[in-house]
Amino acid sequence: MDSHSRFLDEISGKSINFLIGSGASAGVIPTLWIKPLNKSFEDLLTSSYYTEDQRDVLYFIWFNIWIRKTLILEEDDSNREVIKDYTKFISNLVAVLNNEGFDKPKRINIFTTNYDTFFELSFDKIAQRNRLTYFNDGSRGFLNKYISSDNYYINASHSGMSDSFQRNIPTINLLKMHGSVTWIKKEENISVSLNNEVFEEVIKKADEIDTSKVPFFSEDTIIENFSTKDKDSYSEDDLKKHIDDLISTEETKIKAFKAAYNKLSVVNPTKVKFNETVFEQHYYQMLRLLSHELERKNSILIVFGFSFADEHILEIVRRSIVNPHLKTYIIGYDEAAKKQIKDRLEVITSIDFLPNGGNKIDGYEVLGNFNFLNSLLNGRGDKT
Template sequence: MTDVSINGVPHRPVPGSSVDGISPERLRTIVQDSHLSFLIGAGTPSSFFGLLGNVEDALTELSESTADDDVKTIVRASIQAYFFDSVLVPNVKVVDRHADAEGVLTSYAEFLRTVNRILLKRHSSILAKQASVFTTNVDLVFEVAMEQMGIDFSDGFSGKIRPRFDLGDFNTIRLRMASRFEQRSEMPVFNLVKLHGSVGWRQETRSPGRIDIIFDHGLTVVAEVQEALAAARDDLISIGEPAEVNAAALVAKASPGLASPAVHDFVAAYKKLGIVNPDKQKFATTVLNETYYELIRRFANEMEKENSVLFVHGFSFRDEHLRDVVLRAARANPTLQVIVFCYSRADRAEYQKLILDIDVKNSNVLFIVPAEPEEGIDELKATLDVVTRDYFAPIVADKFPAPDQRIELGIHISAGESADV
C-alpha cells in the first residue's frame, strides 16, 4: 500500500479504499486536537423522510411568476402541503418511537454513541469535551435519539415545564461529581443547533413585538396544521413525486378563481411553524430575526476557532447562504479543516461544481468518497451508518471495551401500530 498526501498531510489509505479516503490514524489526530463540528443536511435521514426534489427552486420561481395572486396562493399552499406531508408529519412517528422510525433512530444513535465515546476518551486538557452539531433539518431525530440514550446535549432551550429558547444555553460545560469524594469529571456535551428551526418549535407572542420560541413537546402546531390541511386538501393540487414539484406546471394545473377560505386557513396555520421555509428567499425575511441570525453567526464563529474541523454529511451545498459562510471561513481560517463525506463517487463532481478550487485558497476542503467498487459489486454508498462504521468507530475501537451504560444504545421502539398520520 502506497502512502499518499491529502492537503499536504501524508497518510496511508484504508485497506481497499481509494486515495480519496482518510486513515483512522489521521482522523484520530484531527478529532483529538480540534474543535469538533458537524453539518448535517437532508440527505442524512432521507431513508425515512420524503425526498424534496426541487421544492426550493419551485417556490423561488413561483415568487417571480406573473401568475394571478390567488393562483400563486394555491400553488404555494400545494407545495407547502407536499413539504409538510413529506418532512414534518413523519416526526409524529419519530416522537412516538414508532417501529417505522427504528432504522433512522438507530443510525443516529450509533453515530452519537461513537462521537460521544470519542469525546469521552479525548485527553486534551485545553479542549472541552464538546461537539457542535449544526443541521438544516427541522426533524426531531437527533433530540429523540439523544434523549433515549441519556446523552447530554444543549439545544438552546432552558426550563422543564415550558422550555423557552435561550441562546445562552449553548456551550455549557457539565461536570459530574462523585458523591463520596466529590471528584469532578467533565461529561461530553453536544450542542445541537437547528439552523432552519424545528418542527418542535412553537412561536408565541409574549408582548407586542416580542416573540418567544417554546419547545412544542406534543407537536401541537403540527396537529393544527394537519387539521387545516385536511379541510383544504380538495382545493389544492396533488403532488405525488418530487419530480412533479414544478412551479410552471403547477400554475397551469391551478383552477382560476379565488383561493378558498380553507386554503387561507391552511396558509395561516402553516405560518405558525417555527421553521425556515425551503426557498431561495428564506433569509430575506428571517436573517433579520434575532434567533436565526444568531444561529448562523454561531455557525460561522465555530469555524473561525483555531484548529477546528467541520464534518459534512448529507448537505448538498446548494444553499448559497450557508455555502458562502463555510467558504468564507475556509479562506479566513487556514487551521480549519472541512471534511465532506460524499454519498457516492459521482457526488464529488457535483460538490466541486459548487466549491471551486479558486475559492479554497488554503486547500482545506477535503472530499471523502466511497471506495471504488470491484467488478460485479455494487458501489458502496456513504450513508451515516457507513461513515460511523468505517471512519469514526475505528478511532475508539478498544480491544477489550469496558461496559459503559451511559453511552450504550438505548433506543426503545414501540412494537404496536400507531394510527396513520
C-alpha cells in the same frame, strides 16, 4: 493504519462541528430533490415562474411530503432503521469524546437544518445508558422550556459524591438552524414542546383541502410524483396546470392552510425565509455561532447529508474554508452529489471529499450514507 483510523486521529483533540442536512433522515423523510424536474424543491419555491397563489399550493405540498412527517416521538416499523443510524451516530460521538484526554475539548456541536426529532429521540435512548453525557438542545426550563443561544456555552462537569475530583463530561450541542416542529413562538421567545398546537392546526387545515378532483396531489401519489417518478415524466408547465386545477376548487381552504402554516417556527426553503422577527433573530444567531466555531483554531467541520442549498450557510462555509486552522470533510452520497456541492462551494482545495471516488466494494461505488459515516467514527472500515 487504515483511512478510518487516520480519520479518528485527525479529528482527535480538535473542536468538532457537524453540519447535517435532510440526507440524514432520507429513509423516512424524502430529500428535497424533485427527480422528474431535475430541480430541488427550493428551486420551485424561489422561482418567479409561480404566482403567490400557486406558491401557496407548493407550500401545501412541502408540508404534506416533508414537514408533517418530522414530528417523530416513538420508534415503529417505518422509522426503526433511521433511528438506529442516528443512535449509533450519537453513541460514536460519545465514544470519541470519552477517548479525549482531560486537556482536550469534550464538546461536539451538531448544526442541523432538519426539523425532525430524530436527534432528540436518539439523545433519550443514549442518555439512559450514558448518564455522564450532557445532551444540550439549547433549551432551559422545566414545565416551560425556552431556547436561547446563550445556553450553548455551558460546560458540564462531574465531581463525584465526595467532591474529591472534578472532570468535564462529554457535551453534545444540538443547534437546529432551521427550527423544529417542537418549537412554538410565545411572545418574544421560542418555546419547546412535544404538544405543538400550532403544528396540529396546520395538519388540520391541510387535511381540509380536498385533492380528490386533482389526482396528482392525492395522498397516495404525491410522494411518487415528487420523489420517485422518472426524470422528465412531467414538466413544470404540467405541474402549474395541476396547481391551478386545485386552486380553482380549494382556493379558500388553501389560503386558510397558508395562514396557519405561517405560524410554524421553521425556516422556509426560500430567500424570504421568515414570517416572525423573533425566529429570524434566532436564525442569524445560529449563523453567527456556526461562523464563530469555524473560525476557531484547530476546528473540524464534517458535512453530511447537506446540499448547501441555504445560501447563508453556504457563504459562511465558503468564507471559513480558507481558514488554515479549519479542516473540512464533506461526505457526499455519490459522485453526482459531490459534484453539485463542489459547484456550489467553488473553493474546494482545502476540503476532503469522502468517500474517495476510487473506493469500491465488490465493484460497487461506496456510498456516503450513514453506514459510511458511522464506520468513520468507530474507526472501522465496515458497516457496523
